[in-house]
Amino acid sequence: MITKKVEDSMAEQVQIVTPQYLNGSKRMFGGQLMKWIDIVAAVVARRHAGTDVTTASVDTLQFRKPAYRNDTVVLKGYMTAAFNTSMEVCVEAYKEHFSGERTLINKAYLVLIAIDENDKPVPVPKLEITNEFERQNYDDALKRYQIRRMH
Template sequence: MDAKPCIDSLTVKSSHVLPPDTNSHGTLFGGRLMAYIDDVAAIAAVRHCRKPVVTASTDSVDFLQPVQEGDTICVEAFVTYTHNTSMEVFVKATTENLLSGDRKVCTTAFLSMVAVDDNNQPSNVPGVYPETEEEQWLHDGAKRRHEYRKERRKESKELAEKFGTKLPWKRNR
């Protein structure tokens, strides 16, 4: 498989923020923004590998700016790094007040997507290479983030084993 440039996977989605998309503060529901983030990340990953993908993890999503009702939200994503069957996807969301033209980055996130075959088993993906200074900066930090995700996943598995499926309010007496 030949490596591909980051730009080949670029995905952009814009949406008008309407009343059903907002909370009692008149701002976009965080969960709605997270759904947009997962959607564009998946599209970017499929564009890169041309295979079905599943979301393996989402790094922290920090809400930096509120997205007001009536604004637009623009979510951009592209693959920054690959490792065998997984892809790191960088996502940036920008809010825009259409009347003033004021734009602000409201969140950034990294997602790990895994390509799967017809049996839903992990499948190899092509490499990716950066072409711009910004892409190179993201690519340079990707191995460190990949290792961090592996450690975090190990901790998550330990938590799942420790707490299992028992209900926390039902105690053995």
């Protein structure tokens, strides 16, 4: 069985909040951030699966702080767990200050499914856990997976 590490699929995207991304309150439009999150998660999952993927669900999307015009936004995505055909990816979004300091503005957990050319789910590589942070993420993801399956 093929295994991959978390570091094999991590992805980062950096954006500047330009005027077309603002809502009527001059804050960044939440739907735009959700689009960037979905893209980062898809890249992480594609790298892990080695196939195309589709988003099945988005859990606990939390908007913690606003972003405004001209802010630098950094999105970091990484695998938390790989099951049979599904993968859970965490995407953290930060506002990066000119000092380089980062403030967490959003954290989301997405489930993506590896699919073949007929859109049918296909097995994914196992996730090799290499440290305590990844172990904790995996254990938490497993609980969420079990809850989702109950629903």
